[in-house]
Amino acid sequence: MTEVKFKRLALIGIGLIGSSIARAARKHKLADEIVCAARTADSRRVAKELGIVDMAFESPADAVKGADLVIFCTPVGTYEKLAEQVGSSLEKGAIVTDVGSVKNTVIKAIGPHMPDYVDFIPGHPVAGTEKSGPAAGFAELFINRWCILTPNGQASEPAVERLTAFWTAMGSKVEIMDAEHHDLVLAITSHIPHLIAYNIVGTADDLEDVTQSEVIKYSAGGFRDFTRIAASDPTMWRDVFLHNKDAVLEMLGRFTEDLTALQRAIRRDDGETLFNIFSRTRAIRRQIIDAGQETPEPDFGRVHTSDETPKKS
């Protein structure tokens, strides 16, 4: 039996993902003690007030002292400097991992700063919402979601098993993958969707012949679906695109090519081509629902009642 429980879990960054790990680890008793490092006093205060960490440090090096599990939960652009800062403070035998949405550059950013006596295993839970910060997390975030680990030779087999057991205990399904392949897969399943969502919201915002008030009023025609992921954290997503440039540009090229074909079909009144393309796509949603990765409810299960009155916040 792989021992799942850790003595001290240190989270570097306590936003949506870090705080969700803290909540899930506490709920499932996966660590005796949970500590975090956060940049702002505000996040440290909120994390302590919510009772999701035992201690919150300003210095990442202080946070990792005595920790047998360390998880980087900050935007990937911060990793290199943070790894440099914590490297020499890490405990012998500690497992070091991360949750970053890209993996190839993460290995290059963190790997070189890891002492020989720790096990470093890059990771990525494919789960999230459009919200940020310590208050946005919840213990159920990882349930039924995949967590991808991309070990690169800086970890022992038992360490990988132990980290797998940790994610499994939080409800995740774990997959081992090559970092380069991870970045290609996530480019199409996550990064390009975010890019085109940000893009259409930007396009709509820039129009002169359609007012912003019209865009808002008639957003239920489909547009509002895109505003959800376009409301995600700009720093996190800037870093994702800067750190997964090649795979994103590759997938974007294919997306644009296909869009040009659709454009041509519209211009030529080619209804048959349109119909054929539009007919293929229902099956994929069906499979995603069957795989437990999406709700079977129409309209994402959005509430449709008279209770859905305008709310001010």
Add this chain to the structure above:
Amino acid sequence: MTEVKFKRLALIGIGLIGSSIARAARKHKLADEIVCAARTADSRRVAKELGIVDMAFESPADAVKGADLVIFCTPVGTYEKLAEQVGSSLEKGAIVTDVGSVKNTVIKAIGPHMPDYVDFIPGHPVAGTEKSGPAAGFAELFINRWCILTPNGQASEPAVERLTAFWTAMGSKVEIMDAEHHDLVLAITSHIPHLIAYNIVGTADDLEDVTQSEVIKYSAGGFRDFTRIAASDPTMWRDVFLHNKDAVLEMLGRFTEDLTALQRAIRRDDGETLFNIFSRTRAIRRQIIDAGQETPEPDFGRVHTSDETPKKS
């Protein structure tokens, strides 16, 4: 006071939208009798079994006889032929309207077949889900959603007021607009979102270096959001693109231009441009939520619990 109640409401087509109108009209007692025409015996049977119509006809001309409110609820590509079929069977003084997602070509398709003694008012409820057919409708669909009317001079003022009262009674907010402007607004808030959703699902389906099983497993990274609207009815959407060609191509041109700028920023490692674009878009979602057009819940209020187990259907 405008009289809202009609003697006989005839729905031509009884899919998602037609059957939602039937349910809402019945619930709010807006018609003494509700009848429909549907193409297939199956839809007619289901509509009757669900008790949402009093009679279901195969012939649209039979359905409109004696009706003082007639609503076209079929794909817009079918309108011209249907209008021709029902024209001479319409009652004197009847109000004729539709729910089509485009308006300019609808006026050209239906308008010429309307006798002088009816009031014709093109309409479009901006509300829907990705589901189709008579079983998919629900009475609450139109609550808090906008319904756009684009009168083109073929209706009297009182008739427009009465139709406005009808939609208001079903929970909608009504806006009067020029048909051409409608088509431009909906191109960006509905048609382009559908086009790019269909497109990315198609692109993902065509990859060789990423398997379909990987696309499905890791869809929670953002991709799954797009599969919802890409699961919409292919016939309806083919017709929308064929019938709103100019506005769609115009908006698509702007979308592509903006996407090229984002692509260039990624290629040049221009983090500042990316950050600035990604920072503008949160505010729009906030306004859509404040306007009551979107749920304030994170992740559309999707359920995140251990109950969310794979379902077979």
